[in-house]
Amino acid sequence: MHLLIITELLAALRNTPYGKAPGPDEVYSEALRHISSKGLRFLLRCVNHSWTTGTIPAEWRRATIVPLLKPGKSPELLESYRPISLTSIVSKVAEKMVLKRLLWVWTPHPHQYAYRSMRTTTMQLAHLGHEVEHNRNHYFKVNLPKKSGIGNQLHYRPHRTLLVLVDFSKAFDSIDHRVLSRLLANIPGVNCRRWLRNFLCGRYAKKRVGNRHSDRRPMLRGVPQGSVLGTYLFSLYVHPLLNLLNSFAGVTADMYADDLSIIVKGQSREDAIPTANMVLKKLHAWSQENGLAINPSKCEAAWFTLSTHTDSDYDREGKWPLVVAGCEIPVMTMGASRTTKLLGMDLDPRLTLNVAASKQCAATSQRISQLRCIAHKEAGPSPYDLRTFVIGYGASKLRYGSELIWAVATDSAKNEMQRTYATLARIVSGVPSTVDPESALLEANMPPLHVLCLRARLSIFENTRACQMDWMRRPPPEPPPRAGFRISPLSRDELYAFVDAYTKDYGITQSSPREERFFRSSIPPWFAASAHRVTIGVELPIDPSITDEEELTREKRRVSEEALALHSHRSWILATDGGVDVPKSAGVGILLSSLNSSEIIEKASINCGARPCSYRTESRALLLALEKLIVPRIRHRHKTLLVVTDSQSLLAALNKGPLSQTDWTEDQIRQRLLTLTCAGWSVRLQFCYGHCGIHANELADQHATQTMETGQYTEQGIAPLWHTDLLTCFTTQLTNKWCSTIRQDTHRYLLCGTRPSDLSGKDLITQEVLHRQELIHLARARCGEPELWGRPYWAVRDCTNQCRFCNISPEQSAYMRSNNDPTAPGTDTVPPSARDEDVSPVRRRTVTRRRKQKCPYCDSTLTGFSNLVSHYRSFHPEHPPPLPELKCDFCDIVFPTRRSTAQHRNRCAHSPEANRHRNRSAGRRSPLPQDRPASPRARQLARRRPCTICF
Template identity: 25%
Template sequence: MTAIIQWNCRGLMRNFDDVEFLLEEHQPQALCLQETHLNASLTNFLRRYCIFRKDRADASVSAGGVAVIVPKHIPCCAVDLATGLEAVAVRLLLHKVVTVCSLYIPPSFALTLSDFNDLLRQLPEPFLLLGDFNAHNCLWGSDHVDSRGRMIESILMSHSLCLFNTGEPTYFSPSSLSSSCIDLTIGSASIFTSFTWVADTNPHGSDHFPIFLKTNLPPKCVPMRTARWKFDKADWSVFTEATQLACTSFDKISVDQVTELLSESILHAASLAIPMTSTHLPRRPKPWWNEECTESRKKQNRAWGIFRRYPTQSNLLAFKQMKARARNIRRQSKRKNFQGYASSINSTATLKEVWDKVHRIEGRYHAFAVPLLSHNGVCPESLEGQANLLGQHFAHASSSENSSPAFLRYKEQAEAHAVKTSGAVREAYNQPLTQHELEMVLRSTKPSAPGPDGIHYRMLTHLHPSTLLLILYLFNRVWQEGRFPLAWKVAIVIPLLKPGKDASCASSYRPIALTSCLSKTFERIINKRLMYFLEKQNILDKNQCGFRSYHSTADHLVRLETTIREAFVNKQHCIAVFFDLEKAYDTAWRHGILQDLYEVGVRGRLLAIIKSYLSERTFFVKLGAALSREFVQETGVPQGGVLSVTLFIVKMNSIARSIPPSVQYSLYVDDLQISVSSCNLSICERRLQVAINNLLKWADENGFRFSPDKTVCVCYSRRRGISIEPTLRMHLTPVPVKKEHKFLGLIFDRQLSFISHIKHLKIKCQKSLNLLKVLSHKTWGSDRLCLLRIYRSVIRSRLDYGCFVYGSARQSALKVLDPIHHQGLRLAIEAFRTSPVLSLYAEGNEMSLDRRRFSLGFMYSLRIRSVAQHPAREAVEGTKYQKTFENKPSIIPPFAMRNQNLAQSVGIDSKLPVATVARLAAPWDYNCVRCDFSLTKFNKKETPTEVMRQEFFELHKEHDSHSHYYTDGTKTESFVGCAMIGPSVRSVRRLNSSATVFTAELHGLLLAVDHIIQTSNSRSVIYTDSLSTLRALTSLETPKNALVALLQNKIIAATRRGCSVLFCWVPSHIGIPGNEEVDRAAGTSGNRAVDISSIPYRDYCALIKYHVKAQWQAEWSLQVSNKLHMVKPFLSEWQSARHRDRFYEVVLC
């Protein structure tokens, strides 16, 4: 087999096809290139390979440069060289660890003996030195000896090195039509017998011949991959039938045995119905390669063969012509193929197809690079050994050795008293798990990698109903016994290199843990119960915004910006400290988590299963297809676990008690920020130092450790002149003071100008615009609709994040982002570069960034106001310094005032009434909602009205013993209303005119349910013609609408009172008496005053859009001299903007 290829390619990109051919045809473990002619701007090619390169410093000249290209399945790491020579070295695992160095010495370079000796001293033994030396000596087949050749010969003798050359020519001179030997392969004596040196007879696109180092020794790393399921070719009907099981005979076996049998049966069914990929690495396909490319390469090789046998000028010219023609054919074929590929990314393709292709163009699909690690100078010579090194590092990160002596003493005393897990059997959260909870969790899961058992989420969603019952049986066994199956406690860890870190260091890798999908499904059920209990009892800290409903990172961004703005207007300093917890998840104290849960009232099964979940956790590290030995995770919450985040938040919950009331703070999972504002810098220092000391004490008592290096202090102030930096310490280490810091994705500079953040954002968006440049073209490429979707998803989404916070920057700073927005629109709609900006907005039907910032900010304020106890509510509703800000217009006001002023300028009331979000129903109570959808089987358009009425009457007759209610909602241009009629009852309500018809229908159902509860009707049926409301009520997803959650709670309350409520869908306007009567009643609501003014905040989307569009239209109507305005006076989307052909779309629009 070919172990290493050495080649002076005379331009890597120029002969890229030949480089790819050598890599795919011979599959070497390393390819050493000389004269690559690369510069720093050329990146992201050969994505399945690690490329180690050294380019010429002078980027204006395409010359020189060396590279070593290694397949990503080969463990490798760079060797740092301090030399003036053009050399790059890599250590890689072949049959043993070998250092490979690619070297190029130009003919004009003044090579000295000391330069060469310095290079050799830096190469770890054993090594191979391969390169173009431009040296002549009879020792390697030259016909004469020069001074450089004598120097190389003396080095070979003095260093006891071996020359691998056999005398075959390695270079052909087109000018003299002669061959010579100037490419050398030099190596350590210990590996001389391991390789055979062979020179190719075809130079391909260069004038140097490729050199092959072949070996018969088996490699340590076989190119293999883990076999994966081909779900796109699965026969799910076969799979479902094959998983049919019964759970009657599992009572006498243990939970571990049930888990094993269940896993085996699912995998057996999968093997029957779902094909798998092979373990061999697939060859990279070339969709652009065609018969013409094959024929042109044959002609090129044939021309070279003739020239090699008969070296004349005419044959040389013929060879060059064939080579140029073959290269041109390949380029044309590539171009046409890519044009077709780009054109297939359009609005007619499925969303998955579009994003898969977009990610491929962006280079998102990178093969995993296997690292080459060493410990104390020893480098394991197997993949298993490399994996063990990573496993030792990850295990050490979760070891108690990282804890301080003070905490270890505290821990020993605390763990002497075990946490009791018995009792509280009657607590609602401890009752058996329900089938509805299982189905709800399976519906909400997203496809992710399987764990050690190989079971995928997609398998779980296609199981036979009897198997689902068996899974529920298993879950309840685990729940009642309080013991996690051992197979669920094992994780497969994939090491992921941190950006910008040294690949040869184990600490540079982040562990990504893969656990059983069955385990994560069970964890999700338990997590929903635990979160419901924590939220219902108001246990979680108010300022904790991580992984909680109706909370986000924007909450703390708004709060911090408001705090700093208020300090500015009062001429105060605002000093903020941003903390960093070292290995927070890995060092979380497990016993402390159980203690905290016990203190807040968690008992019984829930506490017992969490205790079992945290204990006896182990993991394997996976490198390629190799697994390490098993390691123990001694401390911390399990990586990759669903419950882990919630349990970590519980452990962080007590941190608030350590922060004095005079100190403001923000907490997003483990991202902690504290701040103090005062005119006196000493007061700020004193208060913050007290808080820091308290936090350090809290960390010592809970097993955490703050990083002194990554914890940062920023002093926000508008005072000019020499600024005095605050002095804060963590133990004896000073806290670094910086001028800016990135907090939750936004860069807060000391004067809160956001200029640094805007510049950083612009650079990121400019890189993302390259994708649109690739996909957009006048005659081919994606269509307008697809390009706009990609722009909004990839680029505009970056601009949107935190935009209503950094939108407080001066207009001159915000204008920096406008060109990004404009260029994205120009590329999507293929507008002229001279097209006016307002024309771009009108043509693309896309508003300006200013208007979008207001829309997002106003909707955010409505969402915050819909939550009764929200940490950002005070910052959103107003500021206590409003008069002060009004008296100082030069100072930028906080978000609340800006939002209010912008709303007034648009014509919207900033205090719109918003319905408060209701608490979600308990997870175990969701199955109380019963709906009859039997009439949906009839198509209203195709079924005669009489047939539909007859079917309804039969349905009505089935429920003769029930009390019958009819509800309806209506929305017109002037009013919104709802109505409910029933036995001796008729109720009509008028709603806020901004309410949607969906909200009106829900209020109608609420009227009926409220009446049923008040009258205590034991059996009731509610008829409605709103299918969307009933589907929302019975949806397995968590409700996002406040009224849906409220209605679910009321239905559950009615059920508990003995009131059975059944909802039935009926078609509208087919002559059903009750439905027609309630429809007329709802129409009379326009004669009433508004009864219900508070509506869900999402209902105001249409109102905001209407007012913003009206302001935009008024601005556009003033552009009477604009050429586009004459054609398109009203803002809307062109009908021809959705043409499938890019050429016609550009011409028509």
């Protein structure tokens, strides 16, 4: 193979994170990241010597093992510690360079979901859910005896699914080097094979506890723990195992690292268990041959079914045991006391994931208790910093697997998750628990949970499509012979219909072409040797003390012209710009002979779609300009190019290097640039500030605006849809729908609408930094729940932010005078003594919300509809039972049930009693002054004695 180049070394150093513990050589990653150019060349020579000769330095094969106690484990037990292996940082840099070469000639197994781009734990869980639902949609015939005992009757039953979870004991430490060497023999490239073989040999490790070190011991088995290549070598080791297990009919095997899951389809236990035992027997034989040991005590199995009364699903007599390595594996069925856990997700027999949702809410509640300790209302972090920490520590625990939970869980489980999520939002904003969830989310500037879950569900579906999974390409099963057809959580038809309903207004449908997803760079590492001929100017510093807009514009123009003047001698000037004016967009590139020339040599433009972001139009414009304007001139005798763009984010992304790109368009741009440099071109990409008078940039901007107005593009068709733009459009539409359906009678909505709060922590007028107590007081005031006047203010809505007894409105004063005047019309004539007895706490009856029901056949008045029905049965049996009143008394809306009617009636905006009921719940009406009569609660308080606080 070719020698390793400096571009590969820079990419490996860029991907080396800070803050990592050093290995035995005591070299820190921070030191390598700041090494000089001379040191880089020396390091590259050392790595190339190791690459060409296959000699691995001894320090690269040393490791220090530090045992860390597992959470909640006893420190006296040896198995309570997790060994952490610390290896050389320099060795990790070399391993990353070799890994780039290895992944170009070898691809991990498609059923291995770990250590691969765009594959996650939730994708494997989605595969399991898809297989279970797909099997349930396949029915088979069964003849069962009739209840009368005479003859049989034909029934249709869905197929069952058996899941077997296999655990390997110390899988990474049990790898046989001889077997792995035989597998490495199939890897192309002499240098790569030899380097990987020698990387496994002659390794030593010593243990460190505190300041004490043990003697070093040879590592004769296993892949190097703590290394970069160790996990990929393990994937190579189990590659034949996945091929073996997936060769059986009706059997699917997946792995995430060393966690193996086997899915078996069957009509009953009598059908599925023998198949699973045969597969486990083959697995046990392969494990013995290759040095891996199965731990039967940690193996689990689950039987997924919908039926609760089918005897063949339980196997109470133990006729069909599941056995591996001579030990029986317990099978979790319907009604079991425990559930099976796969990749941190609890799986119930129906696969509704309700148990998983409840346990995640419980685990999040523990973290909520911890977050409350640091989120005090008077001291603590700013809302912005606290929001970042809450999302990363609390919401991440709640949202794990939420894209699958939201697809199959019941409404009660979803509501529990939403309540927990609202609690996290209240912690961020500092508002009390009585604030409604919508206001709390807007105050915390956090999107709703259902929007995040649906967005994640669409994202994993698009990733699965891009990975071209076999289980997503197969057609759906035939419709069942009876009702109750169940769809997969990742059903294409269901998701397409759901997404199209939100994105069709922007011309985005299921047939819209998608941009290719990025899996790996299209540039071979050894072809990037000429990448140094591409230079990028990203930063243009300006004086931060300038505040005047005109002076700031002149300063931007000055620094931009100075940066461009240094490269004005170049033969070709390429100016690119992107424009977005929804639903129009354009990516434009123009070719000039000089920076100040107004004559356009050639131009190119493309329609970027109805809803692209500005970054996507800029990147599409640059890619199109390189393809259509520069690459055709690759053999021209003038080979110097200056690219002028006002997209600083695009240049910052390209500045990562040709081997560090994470987006398909950026990778294609880098590929075009390398094509030019291999032909002898010298390219400079220079950033300039936009709309400050730079001639080339203004010319490109005018052409982009003109192209969007006329709709005349040089390229036919529309650019493929970017994955991020699809998710952004879908999220925006979901958020807008949520904003249109939230309650509009809350204090915060009337004050701020649906605008989220500003978490910058600064006064918007004076720009002074506010401390946490002031920010929380502002948040509570916006929600109508401040400490000083919020609670009394809710009791009497007609008062201002003062005492609720002293500051009485004119209507309340008039009502008080009418109550004190016994001659006033409509007043109660009961003597004061009797009135006092009626309101005494001893004899007072509990106020009920049940409606008074009057019998139409007699003069009886009963409380509640159920009492009216009992009255009919007892005294009027000759008449038909009464029909429930399902129409609201105030707005004439008809509801399906009495429960929904009563719930609406208690909160109907047209009800004069609605305010009294709302004041007891979290979702309250606004206390802003409005023209409405005083509530009965206000009149009752007005009759009481004067306030003891003010007198």
